[in-house]
Amino acid sequence: MIKVFRAFFLLLVSLSAGAASAGPVSALDIMTFADSFECQDKFPHHSFCEAVQFKPWTGEEKAIVGSYLSKINDPRLAGVLKAIQQTGITKIHRVTYSARWYSNPQFRRVEFVRSAEKAFLWVNPVTNVIGVTDSFFAGTPFMDPYAKVDRKQINILHELMHDFDIATDHKYSTDDFEKAAGWDWNGKEAVVTGLDYEKAKAQFQGVLALVKEKKVAEAYALDRELGRANGFPTLYALTGQFECFAEAVAYYIFDPTAPQYYRKDLKTYLDIILSQ
Ligand SMILES: [Zn+2]
Incomplete structure (x- = not known):
């Protein structure tokens, strides 16, 4: 009985080792959905959480964003996905709004304020957070006339390229x-x-x-x-x-x-x- 169990364990190990050496196939393989975020007295300051309003993902939202991520699977992106996986931001948060940041010299800290900008999603290089906003789900989907994909699809890769850019120090x-x-x-x-x-x-x-x-x-x-x-x-x-x-x-x-x-x-x- 013990022998059978051990063999199964080894098989699992070799399978996962094989998958790791092949590298990620799509962005869905490297990104995870995070349901909460902790703000602090110092950094990231509470004003960040107040400005963007984090909230848990719904199953439906995860399925929508997951489907876009799975289509970021062009073989030419293999190196990009690997770099994000190794040194980039791999968590995606669900937020209500976008935020701007500024330094508050009185308290010697970076503070945040809600922005009226209706970005679908954003990468914040100060807090290392990727946020998908309400606008992403409310915004009308329409096809790019040349790419023949939804502009939101291109938008997600655009943000992942900022992720890659930050991960590789520009x-x-x-x-x-x-x-x-x-x-x-x-x-x-x-x-x-x-x-x-x-x-x-x-x-x-x-x-x-x-x-x-x-x-x-x-x-x-x-x-x-x-x-x-x-x-x-x-x-x-x-x-x-x-x-x-x-x-x-x-x-x-x-x-x-x-x-x-x-x-x-x-x-x-x-x-x-x-x-x-
Ligand atoms: Zn951009």
Whole structure:
């Protein structure tokens, strides 16, 4: 009887060892759903919990987000998933709101305040928390016209790329990436070269104006159209290099037409880092 039990135990060990060496297949293999979060007097300060309002996941919500995570399974993401698994944030929390942070010199601590921003989900690099907000479930799903997947699907990979970026100390979103995407410093601000950057910034204000008018689908379509015309997935990708990195990878994976409009150097760079 004892012998049988031992053999079964060994079989289990060898199976799990095999799975570990093969690496994660999808984001669902590395992410876990967390139902609560502890705030502290010092850090993360209670104002963080008050601002974002953590709550437990429902079974239905887990199934929805889990389904999106399982579709983040492109073989090119193997290295990204492994890096997140080893040094990144692997817990996903359910929150009500988004938050901003600032340092309070009087109490020598970072404090948080609720933000009106209706982000679907966020990665907070100060507290190392990934939060999925009420907006994620309330927001209307609609297909990306080129990627043929729900924009929420792309959005989740975008946030996981921030997770990866933080886990790798921005190694892949600086230096070579800056060159490949065309980021440069003009003495005043970071700009993207090889296009009319002032014009692109003004166009992005037009996108934000549509969002304010609650024309979200139109805003998304315009953001994509004008981004593509400039050699990027969205105009939003031009708002900063970390956003550019997250957008560039997320659409490269999900939009099969991306190689047709990405600038050549960016494409070459992504092909290199996504084969590692
Ligand atoms: Zn982002």
